Amino acid sequence: MMPGWRDHVRVSSENLLEGPHDDGHSWRKYGQKDILGAKYPRSYYRCTYRNTQNCWATKQVQRSDEDPTIFEVTYRGTHKCGNGNQPASTEKQEHKSNKLYLNNNNYQPLQSQDFLLDFRAGLWANTEGLDSKETAPSFPSTSSGCLKSENHSISPSGVLDYSNIFGSFSSLFMSPGTPELSYFSVSQMNNFGDVLNTQHSESDLTELVSANTSATNSPIMDLDFSLDHVELDPNFPFDTPEIFS
DNA sequence: GCAATTTGACCCCG
DNA sequence: CGGGGTCAAATTGC
Numbered sequence: 001m002m003p004g005w006r007d008h009v010r011v012s013s014e015n016l017l018e019g020p021h022d023d024g025h026s027w028r029k030y031g032q033k034d035i036l037g038a039k040y041p042r043s044y045y046r047c048t049y050r051n052t053q054n055c056w057a058t059k060q061v062q063r064s065d066e067d068p069t070i071f072e073v074t075y076r077g078t079h080k081c082g083n084g085n086q087p088a089s090t091e092k093q094e095h096k097s098n099k100l101y102l103n104n105n106n107y108q109p110l111q112s113q114d115f116l117l118d119f120r121a122g123l124w125a126n127t128e129g130l131d132s133k134e135t136a137p138s139f140p141s142t143s144s145g146c147l148k149s150e151n152h153s154i155s156p157s158g159v160l161d162y163s164n165i166f167g168s169f170s171s172l173f174m175s176p177g178t179p180e181l182s183y184f185s186v187s188q189m190n191n192f193g194d195v196l197n198t199q200h201s202e203s204d205l206t207e208l209v210s211a212n213t214s215a216t217n218s219p220i221m222d223l224d225f226s227l228d229h230v231e232l233d234p235n236f237p238f239d240t241p242e243i244f245s
Numbered sequence: 246g247c248a249a250t251t252t253g254a255c256c257c258c259g
Numbered sequence: 260c261g262g263g264g265t266c267a268a269a270t271t272g273c
């Protein structure tokens with residue numbers, strides 16, 4: 001009845017702006033709970049038009065224990081509302097589909113851990129709940145390329161390069177000429193227990209992987225890695241059964 | 246004044 | 260019984 005897929009997205013935006021991670025939908029916060037074992041409370045969001053559009057998508061945001069810079073966003077449910085939000089495509093023409101949320105409220109420079117991996121390395125998706133994480137192959141140049149995380153190795157559990165690639169891919173795809181960049185990786189898992197064979201159309205991912213915009217003067221450039229090395233076929237990497245089960 | 250957030254209570258599941 | 264998730268009333272911001 002209720003299609004539900006669970007996506008784990010880790011967004012690390014830091015130093016410059018943090019807070020409003022716009023994923024392309026309006027969310028209304030409906031709760032906040034302290035999670036056992038987590039230092040920070042988890043926030044629960046729901047689509048603003050849940051009742052209006054039957055958009056029962058929910059999202060929960062929780063930041064990492066030690067890295068407040070990393071926001072762990074979990075989406076669940078499917079978005080059905082393509083309305084006056086910002087998916088910005090089929091609506092009217094907008095000069096720019098990017099919306100900048102700049103918080104200059106609290107701008108505190110981080111210097112400890114994440115330094116380089118603010119944007120480029122940014123996000124990792126790990127499949128939790130499934131053992132497939134270990135099976136994740138190594139990635140050519142995404143993180144290891146320009147990343148010089150010394151003791152801070154990203155993705156302790158494992159990296160889903162596919163997701164990564166995809167993230168960047170969508171990013172590129174969606175906003176080819178956008179100076180600002182940010183992206184996230186998405187890891188797809190099975191549903192709540194109904195359909196394991198999840199087929200993702202690009203629209204789904206489009207919804208999912210809406211580009212976050214971040215205008216900054218920081219040196220951003222690292223999207224080059226993706227497509228070149230990406231040899232994933234257009235069909236989709238998600239076909240890989242190993243990942244899911 | 247309205248709408249979105251806040252915060253505690255309630256509920257559901259393991 | 261506890262943890263996690265949602266609801267609902269109150270509060271705050273716009």
